Amino acid sequence: MELVTIADIEAAAKRVEGVAVRTPLLFQTWDPRGSLWLKPENLQPIGAFKLRGAFNAVASLDDAARARGVVTYSSGNHAQAVAYAARHFGVPAVIVVPDIAPRVKVEATRAYGAEVVQVPIDEHEAKAHELAAARGLTLVPPFDHPAIIAGQGTAGLEIAEDLPDVEVVLVPVSGGGLASGVGAAIRARCPRARVIGVEPELAADATEGLRLGHRVDWPTADRARTIADGLRAQPSDLTFAHLREVVDAMVTVTEDEIRDAIRVLALRARLVAEPSGAVTTAAYLSRAAELPPGRTVALVSGGNVDPALLGSLLA
Amino acid sequence: MELVTIADIEAAAKRVEGVAVRTPLLFQTWDPRGSLWLKPENLQPIGAFKLRGAFNAVASLDDAARARGVVTYSSGNHAQAVAYAARHFGVPAVIVVPDIAPRVKVEATRAYGAEVVQVPIDEHEAKAHELAAARGLTLVPPFDHPAIIAGQGTAGLEIAEDLPDVEVVLVPVSGGGLASGVGAAIRARCPRARVIGVEPELAADATEGLRLGHRVDWPTADRARTIADGLRAQPSDLTFAHLREVVDAMVTVTEDEIRDAIRVLALRARLVAEPSGAVTTAAYLSRAAELPPGRTVALVSGGNVDPALLGSLLA
Numbered sequence A, B: 001m002e003l004v005t006i007a008d009i010e011a012a013a014k015r016v017e018g019v020a021v022r023t024p025l026l027f028q029t030w031d032p033r034g035s036l037w038l039k040p041e042n043l044q045p046i047g048a049f050k051l052r053g054a055f056n057a058v059a060s061l062d063d064a065a066r067a068r069g070v071v072t073y074s075s076g077n078h079a080q081a082v083a084y085a086a087r088h089f090g091v092p093a094v095i096v097v098p099d100i101a102p103r104v105k106v107e108a109t110r111a112y113g114a115e116v117v118q119v120p121i122d123e124h125e126a127k128a129h130e131l132a133a134a135r136g137l138t139l140v141p142p143f144d145h146p147a148i149i150a151g152q153g154t155a156g157l158e159i160a161e162d163l164p165d166v167e168v169v170l171v172p173v174s175g176g177g178l179a180s181g182v183g184a185a186i187r188a189r190c191p192r193a194r195v196i197g198v199e200p201e202l203a204a205d206a207t208e209g210l211r212l213g214h215r216v217d218w219p220t221a222d223r224a225r226t227i228a229d230g231l232r233a234q235p236s237d238l239t240f241a242h243l244r245e246v247v248d249a250m251v252t253v254t255e256d257e258i259r260d261a262i263r264v265l266a267l268r269a270r271l272v273a274e275p276s277g278a279v280t281t282a283a284y285l286s287r288a289a290e291l292p293p294g295r296t297v298a299l300v301s302g303g304n305v306d307p308a309l310l311g312s313l314l315a
Helices: A006-016 A050-060 A063-068 A077-089 A103-111 A121-135 A146-162 A177-189 A205-212 A237-246 A255-267 A275-286 A307-314 B006-016 B050-060 B063-068 B077-089 B103-111 B121-135 B146-162 B177-189 B205-212 B237-246 B255-267 B275-286 B307-314
Strands: A036-040 A070-073 A093-098 A115-119 A168-172 A194-200 A249-253 A296-300 B036-040 B070-073 B093-098 B115-119 B168-172 B194-200 B249-253 B296-300
Touching: A006 A050, A006 A146, A006 A177, A036 A146, A050 A077, A050 A146, A050 A177, A070 A077, A070 A121, A077 A093, A077 A103, A093 A103, A093 A121, A103 A115, A115 A121, A146 A177, A146 A237, A146 A296, A168 A177, A168 A275, A177 A194, A177 A237, A194 A205, A194 A275, A205 A237, A205 A249, A249 A255, A249 A275, A255 A275, A255 A307, A255 B307, A275 A296, A307 B255, A307 B307, B006 B050, B006 B146, B006 B177, B036 B146, B050 B077, B050 B146, B050 B177, B070 B077, B070 B121, B077 B093, B077 B103, B093 B103, B093 B121, B103 B115, B115 B121, B146 B177, B146 B237, B146 B296, B168 B177, B168 B275, B177 B194, B177 B237, B194 B205, B194 B275, B205 B237, B205 B249, B249 B255, B249 B275, B255 B275, B255 B307, B275 B296
Parallel strands: A036 A296, A070 A093, A093 A115, A168 A194, A168 A296, A194 A249, B036 B296, B070 B093, B093 B115, B168 B194, B168 B296, B194 B249
Antiparallel strands: none
């Protein structure tokens, strides 16, 4: 299987420049180990790294295909990212969302000008394919595509530029697009650094799969137990092949460790993180014994948190 | 009176490089007016812009003076900024804090290795001068010094670099060091932009003073009414002279407008702001009719908020 290259990621970096924020690395002075930098991808325009991949995918289309429009299936940050990218180019976007999606996320997607189609959750991927065929739209999948992986990898390129002697990079793993891209960039630019994937214990299918050497399926209901709603997907063949190549180890974190990390990020780093965005900080804080020592970057992947959850963790 | 120049600010920018974070401008896509960028100074190492001025002041000392150490009076972000800067250079720092200062802030200052001296609030400035004389320490005041103003001005320089066609810059006013420095940088680099100072209605002494053309004193107890605890100071002769020169207008905001802005910053911008850091966003959101139209930067000055306050605004 052909993997995304550093040249693909460099090309993506040119495309996303000026649209994705060049997020700074934030050294954390309160940390007694003195070796933590945060990469705050929650500060991207739609509140998550997803903009990098979605924008790269839409920007990579030829003009005729792009003009016909794009379609995706997602209830989360990828939906908003595709809607945002399509609006940037002034082309139609159709987002298929499960009918159980929170109304606030549906409204946010509509606010970017996208057409939202709601269907039962087990039909939403099929419906997107159907709409693509019927209307001539291009499907922009959440992670299973080289352009998505290359786009997400631009965050890794920036880490390598800003902290060339980084020793450990912590990155969340769900469908694996982010970890694949960031891992590929770090491998190429900082070959001595270790790339560690982080999953919630309750959705640790990639951890199990990488240990066994092949993809495993966890029941949807099991993966739905974690509050990290952005980490309930599973790698595809394409992303799994990347993870095997560019991720050195996996670490899992508990739900309580995720909650603690959200609180620490808000009060010490002054960053609002969603549960999925806090798992890397949770690993750094609670799983030090399982991590290599040294200069560590924890990628904070997103900040679209339920206000009541955040409030309850602070009060 | 001699005012800080753009050359002073450029020299300060060289000194703070690599210590202060080069904070990005964050365009806010949720804003229906589509003209808001945030400058997130809450992401500085100590959680506030204060690091810029304090570090510039300590870095500007000659080696012998710096080696003897520094002293300041503050219970807030300036205290931590001076402690952090002194630790960077490995020199002693003594921070005089009022005995009513919150323990959490005292502990944060001690954590940076500073010696903390607690005295009654009406003695803390005098005590700092006394310690400076007795121990040969250099006093690093919170705002009344050209090196502090020039250091704070580096935030303005970055705004001008990142958004050269900025039309409106919103900056909080308390002692006036930040507004003086940012205003001087914007005047020099973006002469067509308007610099607007923002105060809480309950501590609007600079607004009144600029209208009257001379400094006015508000009773401490009056200024203490606002939740924006970082905006209770008053300009000095030096900063007031700058404000008259580089601030085009003042806007005041209510306590409720500040609270709303903290909530919006957390949920839409994913930034934790303290009340003082939220006043500029409050002005943009609630006082549009009093502001010039156009591309606007709101400087979010700090993020050291009381967790219970933040929690209560989200729950």
